[in-house]
Amino acid sequence: MVRETHLHPGALIYPLFICPGEGIRKEIGSMPGVFNLSIDEAIKEAEACASLGLGGLLLFGLPAQKDEEATGAWAEDGIVQQALRTIKQNKALDSLVAIADVCLCEYTPHGHCGVVKRDGDHYEIQNDSSVVLIAKTAASLAQAGADIVAPSDMMDGRVEAIRNALDAGGHEQIPIMSYASKFASAFYGPFREAADSAPQFGDRRSYQMDGANLREAMREIDQDIAEGADMLLMKPAMPYLDVIRAARERYDLPMGAYQVSGEYSMLHAAFARGWLEPERTMMESLLSIRRAGADFIVTYFAKEAAKVLG
């Protein structure tokens, strides 16, 4: 009766990693229970998510080939575009919101989120040419059926460019969920195995945020809202609950948080040793993110948590 914070399956979003082929279900070593899935297998997973009452899916792609222009990200027959078309044809999946991640790192051989200019050992991320490809990617994903596009690249000016590209493509109604304050975090480690997107040189600190800076995070969010962001996605979650709380108090936009791969993996590592009680720990970790102020949570625990919630 007096409980202040609640979890419900409709506020949980499940990430899917789509790979080419058929009948493929390859477990990610550092993330027990999470798989690279070919489209046919991803549909089975999505059907399970729908029957558990989850709110939606967040789609990532592992293309057959990678190149400097990240062609696989924006091609009409890109792996996520194909998956979206298949999902949207399936009536059993109508209840799921299909959110498409928008980034280049899974589609470039160097694994950076933007276009890279190299000169010997020196390299630079090219912000503006990256934004052109990122906007093109978002429009292509909307065309394929994405309900929401979620840019995770952290380039400057991308939200406005995406809004313009969506509108020009007749997708004025498609919202942008911006990873407005994505911190450069060690907790993304296992994801890079899952999405095969580890940077081959350098790191992402020139475009992701310093974990020490909460006020700077608020400025980044201000900028994305000014450019037209419709929703916010905070990332990572547990090590940054204070940032989620600060954003909740400052902004009225719908806001989610991403319980990232490292948060999931470290809990699983402890479960495997019998050091933490799986169900209680999982639910407490999710409740803490809701209590901090997130409306919804992207989590690899989504299905397990929905089963507990019944």
Ligand SMILES: [Zn+2]
């Ligand atoms: Zn990226």
